[in-house]
Amino acid sequence: MVVTGDYASAYGALLCDVDVVAAYPITPQTLIVEEFSNFVNDGITDAELIMVESEHSAMSACIAAQACGVRTFTATSSQGLALMHEMLFIASALRLPIVMPVVNRTLAAPIGIWCEHNDSMPERDAGWLQMSCEDNQEVLDMIIMAYKIGERKDVLLPVMPCLDAFILSHTVEPVDAPSSDEVAEFLPKYNPYAELDPEKPMAIGTFTPPEYIQELRYQQHVAMERAKKAIKEVTEEFYKKFGRNYYGLVEEYRCDDADYILVTNGTVTGTAREVVDELRNKGKKVGLLKLRFYRPFPAEELRKVAENAEAIGIYDRAISYGVGGPLFIEARNALYGYTLPVYNFLAGLGGRDVTKKDVEKMFEIMMEKRKGEIYWLNTRGVKI
Amino acid sequence: MNIKDLPEESLFTPGHTACAGCAAPAIVRNMMKIFGKDTIVYTPANCLLVFSGTYPHLAWKVPYLHEAFENTAACLSGIARAYKKKGKKVIAVGFAGDGGTYDIGIQALSGAAERNEDVIYVCYDNEAYMNTGIQRSGATPYGADTTTTPAGRKILGKLEHKKDMAEIMRAHEVPYVATMSISHQKDFIEKTKKAKEISGFRYLHVLSPCPTGWRFDPSKSIEMARKAVESGMWTLYEAEYGEITNIYKPKKKIPVEEYIKGQGRFRHLTPEMIKALQDWVDRKWKKLYGELPQ
Secondary structure (H helix, E strand, O other): OOOOOOHHHHHHHHHHHEEEEOOOOOOOOOHHHHHHHHHHHOOOOOOOOEEEOHHHHHHHHHHHHOOOOEEEOOOEEEHHHHHHHHHHHHHHHOOOOOOOEEEEOOOOOOOOOOOOOOOOOHHHHHHHOOOOOOOOHHHHHHHHHHHHHHHOOOOOOEEEEEEEEOOOOOEEEOOOOOHHHHHHHHHOOOOOOOOOOOOOOOOEOOOOOOHHHHHHHHHHHHHHHHHHHHHHHHHHHHHHHHHHOOOEEEEHHHHOOOEEEEEEOOOHHHHHHHHHHHHHHOOOOOOEEEEEEEEOOHHHHHHHOOOOOOOEEEOOOOOOOOOOOOHHHHHHHHHHOOOEEEEEEEEEEEOOOOOHHHHHHHHHHHHHOOOOOEEEOOOOEEEE | OHHHOOOOOOOEEOOOOOHHHHHHHHHHHHHHHHHHEEEEEEEOOOOHHHHHOOOOOOOOOOOOOOOOOOHHHHHHHHHHHHHHOOOOEEEEEEEEEEEHHHHHHHHHHHOOOHHHOOOOEEEEEEEOOOOOOOEEOOOOOOOOOOOOOOOOOOOOOEEEEEEHHHHHHHHHHOOOOOOOOOOOHHHHHHHHHHHHOOOOOOEEEEEEOOOOHHOOOOOHHHHHHHHHHHHHHHHHEEEEEEEEEEEOOOOOOOOHHHHEEEEEEOOOOOOHHHHHHHHHHHHHHHHHHOOOOO
16 A cells, blocks of 8 residues: 555554554654544444543553553644653553554644654653664554564553654655454464553552652663663564564664764664665665664664764754763663764754755764764755 | 441551541441452542552552552553453442542543443542542632632632542443442442442542541541531432432531531631532532432
8 A cells, every 4th residue: 555654653553453542643643543543434444432522531441441451642743741750650651552553743843743762762761662763664563563563561551653754644655554363463462561451459649658669760771771682582473474684773874884884873773774785885884773663772782883984973953952862872871892983964854854964964074083972964064 | 138247357557647537447348348358449549549548558458559659540541451361250440539530630630431441430539639638629619728728819729629539430331430428328338239230331439528628526427427528518419320310308407607617628718609609509509419409
């Protein structure tokens, strides 16, 4: 089928046979909610659809429904995600594997609707698995894998597949969709670890004193660590069943003998892949590391490619003011003790296009071994 | 049906840590006896959460969920829809305080009411944020001394009247709205039973005298609740789809002054302030009963 990223999200949820969807519309996520509403009203699914009055309520309802032992789905973006902030921590701490695509959109002020990662990245500490998609195929596939990863008993964490606003959400691409039977074989019916049921009463989310909470935090941390293995195993299983390989937490592209490696996430990856090919044709030893996951962070994978590299560049579409891009902060942390230069390239903030020329510039800065760490590309009045 | 006809078994057990004289456990215990074991309870952040649901002790014999403060009605929606999908009948009941209902929770409450979710929302109204130490809420009556509306040298307590929450809910034209009081147990039980039998959105609003926040002797909670009804400070009625179908009129109406005089929170009221409170009650009375109090 030829569909938008938003449609791929909604269709992914449909294939996963979700039971309850609670959502609130926000541009550019609206199509996800609309498409799912169509599935319900056309009788394609008998999922319960709750069109709540805010994103805060959407996540609240999903948490409650999932605590009752059913598979839930919602989606959001930008301000809506920020409004959910409080509830994100509750979903993960109650160990409820909810799946919620986030269409990455700039977070006001000033208000804008285009692609920026400053909505999802500040949620890195909310205890959700967080990953970015390169194309609409990955969006669809990731929704399916997200339930499989999150619902594993050694993980039990919610998952946030992220897709770039408009570049994916509203752009149609050919997408290969598996049948619902194939998905059902891959993703069995939800089997909750615990559920609210009058037959066996229990309390979820009690008021809890200091004697107990630290252990729960530790368990969440361990679960996030375990998710790394789960992701690798699930992507492998997905590859065997559906023939598309996502290589776990990262995808290496021409990294084997590369001296200069650019680390990307989201849709910029596609542009960067072309630039890498062109530079390789010119004899430059460049490579690309696509980060699929931001949480858990693929520190080992990053260290592996850094072993023989001359320099590493980190692309960011968000900024942690006064420090640098969020991925850059993570990458530098992962590369602690390494001596190679680590550059941070900030481009495309507020939704501005990131072109092949911009990516070439990133490689150029790395190959010239320029001084300095943080480069803002295409920022008017700033020379690089 | 009377209180003595209720089942012996309590789904809300003794051993909770509520303050002496707190009306909330009586409200919850009696309601739970009627709702029965196929009930899933949600509480937002409130006194009830702390005194009945502090890990590892629990006063509930039914499934119990807490998420946050402002989302009772949204969480109830999630519970009800999950069970609708599962094809099993449960009652989704939320017990929220006045702060979680009148103030921070009103958006989720209004949304769920508009969607006519199949849930029971109970507001136990102790007229301030008692869990956090007696701060004013939209339910706090005019003149009351709270820690955020203190009876100071310049301003004597709360300047605004109590928001009429039941009327707001009635305006949603939901299947059932009832106001209740622990002093009128037969009425309380009948309304609870009725709420259980109806489907769709049901809103039960119970005045919950708080000896700690209102500052009265803990043995007088029922008396306070009764005087609230007799003075018109609290009104008992039922509404179905926005129409009042039953309204309780006290045989003998007492002056507001008689209701407030036993409460420390009103001790500082001047005669003008008492009159302002009485005028408010009279206006409300006329609106509900179509006549001025005798």
